[in-house]
Amino acid sequence: MLKYVEIENEIRKRIKNGYYAIGEHLPDQNQMAKEFKTTRVTVQKALKNLINEDLIYSQRGSGTYVKANAKYASKFDFGVDQYVGTTQFLGRNHKITSKIIKFKIRYPNADEKERLNLKKNDLVYDIKRLRIVDDEPYAFEYTKMPVNIIPGIDESVLKKSIYGYINQTLNKKIGAAYRIISANKPNQDDQKYLECKKDDPVLLVNQVVFLKDGIPFEYSETHHPYNKGKITVYVSGNNR
């Protein structure tokens, strides 16, 4: 086990069980280095990670303190910013299925070319899926993906999870996502498949998703009925 991870875990434990109380400062870095039989640099590495997790914060000249919302933040360690794929988002206590409304391979339009950074003659999948959770319509997805980046998608993949296929079968790692969230009136598909009435609002998530190396592989728009989809975002204040 890595030393700085051990230190992280120990400090996390002490915060959770109240040994380091909220608002109180932790022992200073020299003391910690002694306790864990290591050097200050290693202690600092552990602390840096905990700062990024929003559990603690440091003030030069003063000390390192437990944040008042430490427990609040840790509650959302999982479950926030986890919009990546419906399947992962909802977890395993739900029955998730898909109805494929459209599945084609074609040339991209100008917008898709731009967003997915495609060259001439590159093809895209053009997918429309209704996502069904516990036998109720949950979301309607318009998805475009480059065929050369994500090869081999077929109906059996679409019925399960595209993200599972990318991770496990293609062994590619998913990276950042850029999203635009908005509200809108329901379109024809929403009314037909999501069973929206004409005055039922729809929550829209427009997103470009990238692989670890920064190559965009998904450009999609997801529609949620207004009473079903909510999006949670936790923005850490550590962005300098």
Place this chain on the structure above:
Amino acid sequence: MLKYVEIENEIRKRIKNGYYAIGEHLPDQNQMAKEFKTTRVTVQKALKNLINEDLIYSQRGSGTYVKANAKYASKFDFGVDQYVGTTQFLGRNHKITSKIIKFKIRYPNADEKERLNLKKNDLVYDIKRLRIVDDEPYAFEYTKMPVNIIPGIDESVLKKSIYGYINQTLNKKIGAAYRIISANKPNQDDQKYLECKKDDPVLLVNQVVFLKDGIPFEYSETHHPYNKGKITVYVSGNNR
């Protein structure tokens, strides 16, 4: 100037002007240490920061590479996740004013007590504001703040920017925010002040905002007309 910041800036520059091409690997850490007349640890610190910025990524045994979406990501350095306060969000090219609809000090209800972590006898501001941008209604805000954390709010503050007051006058630093985004039908206030029709959707942002030390200081709900408010989120894929 700090050495690792110098290195960061230099690498950032080289990525931007194409000296380090997308997908290519950077010189290895030993070479960089030599070039910048420093040690590997310092080079690593600079690289770590650039990784957090989503400009590059490292692979043990292989090298450090420029991400394909490096420019994409850097485009959103500012402007994304910057929802913190309408004033900051929109920048200076707009005329922003407020109409105060309600301003009271009262005891909190159970929900507010919970979210703002209040004790008995703690008071809250209860604020309703219409935010107006370039002479058009832009958002309707329901805001609750603890009086003891943010003392001294009055109408003159409300007409400008609460966040400006907290930063500059109270000299407190704003930290993380937890948000829930959803869509809904317009309520009475939306129809009256935002000029929504009965079938115009509304975009809702429910948020708790914390100070740097983790103390919650704002619990609010903001309503945007569906054709005005859009929320952008950039989720970095570096969360281990």
Place this chain on the structure above:
DNA sequence: AAGTGGTCTAGACCACGGC
């Protein structure tokens, strides 16, 4: 002035990827 965190050095060994 004393104590804190932030930066930096000059080494060392290890883990992993690709040839």
Place this chain on the structure above:
DNA sequence: CCGTGGTCTAGACCACTTG
């Protein structure tokens, strides 16, 4: 196997906060 990034040490000096 070699070259890469990841971790770690034992020091040092500096910047800042607080009494």
